[in-house]
Every structure is written in structure tokens, then in C-alpha cells.
Amino acid sequence: MLRWTIFLIVxxxxxxxxxxxxxxxxxxxxxxxxxxxxxxxxxxxFVYSYYGFSRSNGFSHANAYAIGFLIxxxxxxxxxxxxxxxxxxxRIPQAIYRYFTEGNSAKGDYFPARRQFISKIALGLAxxxxxSVIYGIYKGRYNYKVLKYTLHFEDLPKAFDGYKITQxxxxxxxxxxxxEKVRYAVNLINEQESDVILxxxxxxxxxxxxxHPYMDIFGELKAKDGKFSVLGNHDYGDYVSxxxxxxxxxxxxxLKTIQEQLGFDLLLNESRYLEKDGxxxxxxxxxxxxxxxxxxxxDLKKASTHIDEKDFKILLSHDPSHWENEVIQDPYHxxxxxxxxxxxxxxxxxxxxWIKWSPSKWRYKYWAGIYKEMGQYINVNRGFGYxxxxxxxxxxxxxxxxxxxxxxxxx
Numbered sequence: 184m185l186r187w188t189i190f191l192i193v194x195x196x197x198x199x200x201x202x203x204x205x206x207x208x209x210x211x212x213x214x215x216x217x218x219x220x221x222x223x224x225x226x227x228x229f230v231y232s233y234y235g236f237s238r239s240n241g242f243s244h245a246n247a248y249a250i251g252f253l254i255x256x257x258x259x260x261x262x263x264x265x266x267x268x269x270x271x272x273x274r275i276p277q278a279i280y281r282y283f284t285e286g287n288s289a290k291g292d293y294f295p296a297r298r299q300f301i302s303k304i305a306l307g308l309a310x311x312x313x314x315s316v317i318y319g320i321y322k323g324r325y326n327y328k329v330l331k332y333t334l335h336f337e338d339l340p341k342a343f344d345g346y347k348i349t350q351x352x353x354x355x356x357x358x359x360x361x362x363e364k365v366r367y368a369v370n371l372i373n374e375q376e377s378d379v380i381l382x383x384x385x386x387x388x389x390x391x392x393x394x395h396p397y398m399d400i401f402g403e404l405k406a407k408d409g410k411f412s413v414l415g416n417h418d419y420g421d422y423v424s425x426x427x428x429x430x431x432x433x434x435x436x437x438l439k440t441i442q443e444q445l446g447f448d449l450l451l452n453e454s455r456y457l458e459k460d461g462x463x464x465x466x467x468x469x470x471x472x473x474x475x476x477x478x479x480x481x482d483l484k485k486a487s488t489h490i491d492e493k494d495f496k497i498l499l500s501h502d503p504s505h506w507e508n509e510v511i512q513d514p515y516h517x518x519x520x521x522x523x524x525x526x527x528x529x530x531x532x533x534x535x536x537w538i539k540w541s542p543s544k545w546r547y548k549y550w551a552g553i554y555k556e557m558g559q560y561i562n563v564n565r566g567f568g569y570x571x572x573x574x575x576x577x578x579x580x581x582x583x584x585x586x587x588x589x590x591x592x593x594x
Contacts, residue, residue: 194226194257196264197257197260197261197263197264198222198260200260200263200264200267200268201259201260201263201264201267201309202215202218203263203267203297203302204263204266204267204297204302204305204306204309205218205302205306207297207298207299207302208299208302208303208306221256222256225252225253225255225256226253228249228252229249229250229252229253231249232245232246232249232250233249238423238424239423239424239425239426240423241357241388241389241390241422241423242357242388242389242422242570242571244358244360244573247358247571247572247573248320248573250571250572250573251316251320251572251573251574254316254572255313255316255317255320256313258312258313258316259309259310259312259313260309262305262308262309262312263305263306263309265305266301266302266304266305266308267297267302267305270297270298270301274297315576315577316574316576318574318576319529319530319574319575319576319577320573320574321574323574323575323576323577323579324568324569324573324574324575324580325361325364325367325368325580326575326579326580327367327368327371327567327579327580327581327582328579328580328581328582329371329375329582329583329584330552330581330582330583330584331583331584331585331586332553332562332583332584332585332586333585333586333588334519334553334560334585334586334587334588335588335589335590335591336495336518336587336588336589336590337589337590337591338495338518339464339495339518339587339588339589340459340462340463340464340495340589341462341589342459342460342461342462343457343459343462343464343495343587343589344587344588344589345586345587345588346378346379346459346464346586346587347375347376347377347378347379347584347585347586347587348377348378348379348380348381348497348521348583348584348585348586348587349372349375349377349379349380349381349406349582349583349584350380350381350382350383350521350562350564350582350583350584350585351372351380351381351382351383351564351567351581351582351583352382352383352384352385352415352501352521352522352523352524352564352566352567352581353383353384353385353415353523353524353526353564353566353567353568353570354382354385354386354387354401354567354568355385355386355387355388355417355566355567355568355569355570356386356387356388356393356394356396356397356568357387357388357389357390357393358388358568358569358570358573359396359397359568362396362397362400365397365400366400368567368580368582369400369401369403369404370403371582372404372582373403373404373405375582375584377406377584378406378407378408379406379407379408379409379410379411379457380404380405380406380409380410380411381410381411381412381466381497381499381521382410382411382412382413382447383412383413383415383499383500383501383521383522383523383564384412384413384414384415384416384417384418384471384499384501384523384524385415385416385417385418385501385523385524385566385568386412386415386418386438386441386442387417387418387438388417388422388570389417389420389422389423390420390423390434391434391435391437391438391441392437394438394441398441398444398445401445402444402445402446404445404446408457408459409446409448410445410446410447410448411447411448411449411450411455411466411468411499412442412447412448412449412450412468412499413449413450413451413468413469413470413471413499413500413501414438414449414451414470414471414480414501415471415501415502415523415524416471416473416477416478416501416502416524417570418435418438418471419435419471419478419480420434420435421478449468450466450467450468450469450486450499451468451470452468452469452470452480452481452482452485452486453467453468453485453486454466454467454468454486454487454488454489454490463494464494464495464496464497465490465491465494465495465496465497466496466497466499467483467486467487467490467496467497467498467499467517468486468498468499468500469481469482469483469486469498469499469500469505470482471501471502472500472501472502472504472505472509473501473502473504473505473524474502474504474505474507474508475504477502477504481500481505483498483509483510483513486498487515490515492514492515492516495518496515496516496517496518496519497517497518497519497520497521498510498517498519498520498521499520499521500520500521500522501522501523501524502522502524503520503522503524503525503547503548503549503550503561503563504547505522506520506522506549506561507548507549510559510561511556511557511559516558516559517559518559518560519559519560519561519562519585519587520559520560520561520562521561521562521564521583522549522561522562522563522564523563523564523565523566524563525543525546525547525550525551525563525565525566526543526565526566526569526570526578527541527543527550527551527565527566527578528541528542528543528546528550528578529566529569529570529572529574529575529576529578530542530572530575530576530577530578531543531551531576531577531578532577533551533577533578539551539552541577541578547563549561549563550563551563551565551578562583562585564581564583565578565579565580565581566580566581567580567581567582568580
């Protein structure tokens with residue numbers, strides 16, 4: 184109850200100031216009434232969704248849209264709050280001055296009228312995040328981008344010079360609602376004609392059955408050296424209630440079977456060798472290991488049992504906090520780690536060469552793209568799908584293509 188009280192107080196403050204901006208500019212009472220109708224419908228739908236949420240069924244599309252539309256109206260109202268409150272910083276001292284200097288002559292109305300141009304600027308700027316969130320919900324979540332990188336390694340086996348890897352991560356199939364858009368993205372992956380496809384976890388939100396409508400589509404993924412995968416934190420079914428431990432265990436086994444049916448070689452703290460013209464590189468995959476309360480089933484030592492320390496190594500590990508906390512300090516040198524998990528929080532601003540920002544950076548040191556520490560690389564994929572918020576704003580769904588080159592970068 185306390186949380187709802189705080190929510191209503193905060194939302195009430197936001198609405199008070201947002202409405203101040205609107206009524207300063209708009210004089211049509213029907214339009215003002217429409218503002219309140221939309222607000223009550225969005226908030227009411229969110230409350231209904233909250234109380235109708237079932238941990239047994241998991242997060243539904245209706246739950247996601249309830250959150251999405253709430254965010255769509257809250258963010259612009261926050262912009263309006265900043266402007267209107269900023270204006271009040273000047274209006275309040277003026278009102279106090281008039282109260283003590285003009286007395287009754289002010290007839291009780293001591294506050295200067297709000298200035299229209301400030302409200303117009305505020306409404307114009309507030310329209311930007313509103314339009315961005317709406318675009319993110321209806322278009323951005325399927326706005327797939329192919330990001331290409333070339334990484335140089337002096338000790339890369341000669342036969343693997345020019346070797347291409349496609350990485351995908353965080354499919355979250357339970358969130359999809361457009362089969363054709365997903366098919367387009369899978370075709371886009373195949374168009375890269377990479378040597379190997381590597382998937383770094385979170386195939387579903389909670390339940391293996393979420394993947395059933397997309398089996399034929401993802402079954403079309405092709406790479407000449409195969410497809411390999413690991414589990415992410417959502418694949419274990421930890422975020423829904425199960426009727427029994429056996430049911431939860433069966434769900435995980437069903438997901439493993441699905442991965443096999445799709446042609447993925449699922450690495451559960453295991454390793455494989457990729458061989459080419461007498462050379463080889465080691466491919467390792469660990470179960471989920473995440474800092475901050477996430478499952479720590481990943482066992483790097485077990486995964487590397489059959490790997491030689493001198494091998495060129497590529498590691499699949501869903502959560503980048505594993506790389507930060509264990510991998511880069513390990514005596515074995517893991518040349519390239521591939522992760523996902525963060526989604527880039529599905530919100531941010533990225534202009535290559537200029538700015539790369541997301542609230543995700545407050546939680547994860549390595550949250551999107553390529554990083555290098557102690558001579559080792561990690562790529563944090565921004566995710567193929569989406570979760571909770573049914574959209575993406577500025578941080579688009581990603582297909583990563585990494586080309587391995589022997590030698591030293593000339594840049």
C-alpha cells in the first residue's frame with residue numbers, strides 16, 4: 184500500500200505540473216478533458232495489469248503494453264515538470280514579494296501568470312520523448328541492426344584469419360508478437376554468411392513453450408561450422424511460480440531439447456574445438472553467472488577442463504559481469520568473450536563516434552559493444568528481442584558480426 188501511495192503522490196505532482204503547461208497553451212476544454220481521459224485510462228490499465236499479474240503464467244503481452252504506455256506518458260510529463268517547476272522558482276519569490284508589498288490590492292492572486300512561450304517550449308520538448316517511446320513500441324523493437332567489428336590477434340591460428348562469427352543474444356521469444364518481423368531478422372542473420380553462429384542465452388522469458396511458434400523460423404539459421412549456445416538467466420524459469428520442482432526441471436529439459444531441435448550445440452560448462460586446415464580454436468560455454476543476485480551456475484574451470492592454456496579461446500557467457508569478476512583475472516587467457524544480458528536497457532542514445540549512453544551504464548561497467556581489458560576482448564550484444572518494456576528507443580536490436588584477423592591492428 185505504501186508503494187501505491189508513493190506512486191500516486193509522485194504521479195499527482197507530475198500531472199499537476201504537466202496540466203499547468205497544457206492549459207496555459209490550450210484553451211479548448213474538450214482537449215483538456217481528453218488529457219485526463221487518456222491519463223486515467225493508462226494509469227487504470229496499469230493498475231489492472233498489476234493486480235491481474237500471475238506469477239504462474241508469467242509476464243504477458245498485456246502486462247508489457249501496460250508498462251509501455253505508462254512510460255510513454257510519464258517521461259514527457261517529467262520534462263514538463265522540469266520546465267514548470269523551474270518557472271515556479273521565479274514565480275514563488277514574486278508571489279511572496281507581492282503578498283507583502285501589495286496586500287489586498289492583489290485580491291488574493293499573488294502569482295504572476297504563467298508565460299505561454301515557456302509552456303510551448305516545454306510541450307515541444309516533451310513531444311520528443313513521447314514520440315520516441317511510441318516509435319520504440321511500434322517500430323523500434325524490430326529495427327534490427329547488423330553491427331560489424333574486426334578484431335586483431337597476433338596469436339590467432341593462421342587458418343582462422345578472416346574467420347567470421349555471428350553473435351545473437353537475448354531472443355526472449357515470449358515477447359514477440361510479429362512472426363514476419365522475426366523471420367526478416369533470421370534471414371538477415373543468414374545473409375551475413377558467417378562461419379559460425381553463437382547464441383549467448385535467454386531464448387525465452389520464462390517457459391520453453393514460448394519458443395514453439397518460432398521453431399520453424401529459427402530452425403532456418405545456417406552456418407557451415409555449426410551453431411552453439413549457452414543458457415541465460417531467464418532460461419532456467421526462475422521468474423515464474425511452478426506447481427512443483429519437477430515441473431520446473433521439465434521446463435528446463437524441454438528448452439534444452441528445443442535448442443537441440445533447432446540445431447544448437449548447447450554448452451553447459453563445456454568446450455568444443457573448431458578446426459580448419461589443421462588449426463583449431465577452442466570454443467567454451469558456461470551456464471549463467473551473474474553478479475548482484477543472479478544465478479551463478481557458470482563454472483569456468485569445468486568448462487576449460489579439456490582446453491590447453493595455449494589454445495586460442497572464445498568464451499560464451501551470458502552476463503558480462505562474469506567477465507569483469509572472473510574471466511579477465513583467470514590464469515587462462517580468454518581472447519574473446521561474447522555476452523548479452525543488459526539489452527542496453529532498451530533505451531539510450533548512440534551516435535557512433537559522438538555519444539554512447541544508456542541508464543544501463545549505471546548498473547553494468549560493460550553494457551554494450553566491444554571492450555578490451557588486459558589484452559582480452561568482450562562484446563556485449565544489445566539483444567535480439569526485448570523484455571518488459573515492449574520496445575526499444577535508441578538502443579536497437581542487434582546482430583553482431585565479428586571478423587577475426589591475424590596480426591596487429593593498424594589503427
